[in-house]
Amino acid sequence: MHPEAASAREITGIIGEVPRGRHDLVIPTLQRVQATLGYIPEQVVFDLAEQVGTTPAAVFGVATFYNQFRLTAPGEHTIRVCRGTACHVKGSARILDTICRALGVASGETTRDGLFTVEEVACLGSCSIAPAVMIDDRFYGHVTAEGLVELAEAISRGGDA
């Protein structure tokens, strides 16, 4: 089966499991959809609203309120630059700036080749190793702007993060 068709079926299954009226399952369901696809496609908002028995506006309101949810497909790797206080006083603004320039994107965007998405997060809770960056599921501490660019270059050369 085509991989996209497979995940489409999976998404239909995830939404189908939600009982009518269970508005409290909207967020966990959106989280499951995003864990599967990496983002929330527009159709999911409509389908979920119908399944739960609420308006698409209510679901869309939830999906756009929380920072976690993306409405566009992310790149293959997501670089999350921590913008917490400790990281800020240790120069994370410049790290974000440098990696964005190096990859030619603004924060929140995905590179044209679809390899990287750069995001800023409010705080990764790893302040003692500031400045901190997360690439996919891995944490990096004491990051420098130049070091992060090198790391991204290594990943795009096919190396492991």
Add this chain to the structure above:
Amino acid sequence: MTGELYRRWEEAGRPGHFLAWAFGNNDDAAETIRLLRRETIERPQVFVGTGTCGLASGAADVLAAFSEAAAAGTIDADIHEAGCLGFCRMEPLVEIQLPGGPGVLYGEVTPAEVPAIANTVLAGGRHDAARALLRFDDGPPIDGIDAVADHPFFRPQRRIVLSRVGRFDPDDLSAAIAREDYRGLLEALTAKTPGETVATIEASGLRGRGGGGFPTGTKWKLAAREQSDRKYVVMNADEGDPGAFMDRSVLESDPHAAIEGMALCGYAIGAAEGYIYCRAEYPLAIRRLETAIADAREAGILGENILGTGFSFDIRIKMGAGAFVCGEETALLASIEGKRGMPRPRPPYPAQSGLFGRPTVINNVESMANIGWIVSNGPEAFRAVGTPGSPGTKVFALSGKLERSGLAEVPMGISIGEIVEGIGGGSETGLALKAVQIGGPSGACVPVDLWHTAVDYDELKRIGAMMGSGGLVVMDEGTCMVDVARFFLDFTTKESCGKCTPCREGTRRMRHILEQLTTRWGDPDEGGALARFSGLIELERVARDVQKTALCGLGQTAPNPVLSTLKFFRGEYEAHLYDRRCPAGVCTALREYAIDPEACVGCGRCKKLCPANAIVGSPKKTHYIVEEKCIGCGSCADTCTFDAVTVS
């Protein structure tokens, strides 16, 4: 895993309830507990700290190196994972205990060092005193290795919440019980009524550790009094304050302590359901909580009819979706119900009408992790620590420009200076320290001359700061306080939920004023001198208005970073205003860069690195900065090895 103690209990034929057996008078349990507490060991034990800080510093590779060596037979030792000791600066941390000796801690261990450690310490049976950080107090002293009680990072600390962390595998229920997790729950369920349990917490004087400082016992009493078909216990693990990571560390290192607190709360107020609202940014904490809840269910600590008392309690985890405002209790409840996380006016308070309209107690992780200790040691023991108005301890997350970052649990009443200078070891950079930011976006920047202030809910309020959830970010002369205020407003502007006008518009207006102060270019109407002057006059008024009129606690405290920096660091604001200069050299748009033609060798490093392509020059010839293009990022000055870039 349920672990060794549970296995022994099953082998013994499941006599009575597991908890009653584990803490009861029987040789089998006592012997296993001694083993789990490592009072008697036959083989060397190795513990690698694998909290998030440890993992980010390379602990996974260190653990793998030890495990591989053990599997290959090159070392004869048991290898375990451990939680976080809180000494984040020295991660990856490895504790090694040899038979008959104390646990000895090694810091900044690399995988490459593992064979050497295996050789000298594990095979040779002798600790490397030059390499060791400290020894724990569970064995005879070793020459040349400081005791934990003498180590400057640990000496001023008094650990209740963190009393267990870092020395056992948090995924092992038996090891947690061997270190007294769930003793309080057993005692309450067998010897106390729910009313007596509420009274115990009330008598302890415990105040909410999430920031507000509301008495926990009062909250419980209000919810216990309500009549309802259902009640809920919610643990707030949505640690959204930038600069705070205590809750993450507790959940990663001792999840059972938090679960015990929730179960005790359920028993006390008559709730059968608990929710943990944990941020999605803490994947490891969520995983460890899931394991801990599953193990507790298997062992009959959660579930139906616990200990045959008729009390039933179970816990579900709700993953937050990234919204700072969800740290506010009514917003958090809205989020669990699947709505946008927006606060609502109180009353009614959640204790009367909370989750799904039912009475609900919401406590944060650190508060919950105190409960078991209070119940098993008694409220008097708790009150003996700290100050009369703020009994107990507070865990602080120390970070920023100081020598030893990490988690410090201190008795209330200790001064800010003792924490920063004593535990934190002072400046890391050599530049003088000038302030500490306490309480995150709701808190204040406290200048050095107020560091004698005691850590106490009421004392901190007196100087215009607040306890907050426990982030302490230390700032030195290289930090610009106007920039810090702007940073927090950036944050609160983005995170304002938008429901009430004072917060939504007020934070925006304040940020705009600070942007005018910290930038040079652009529209003269926007950045002109008049706009700057009137802005600074307006700033304080807007801040006061937001403080008085915003709907929720987060909005009301959002101006605190501005007000405190205005009050204590007015000179820095004035330098930005009158002299158009940033004394700390942080506000990049106010700086001018030039290359000294005498010093430049034309290496081209700066040109290559310049993000704005503002540097021109041929190889081996002097380079120049095109002023109009320069964005003032400072990359060139950072990278130049010939000190040729001058900043003014």
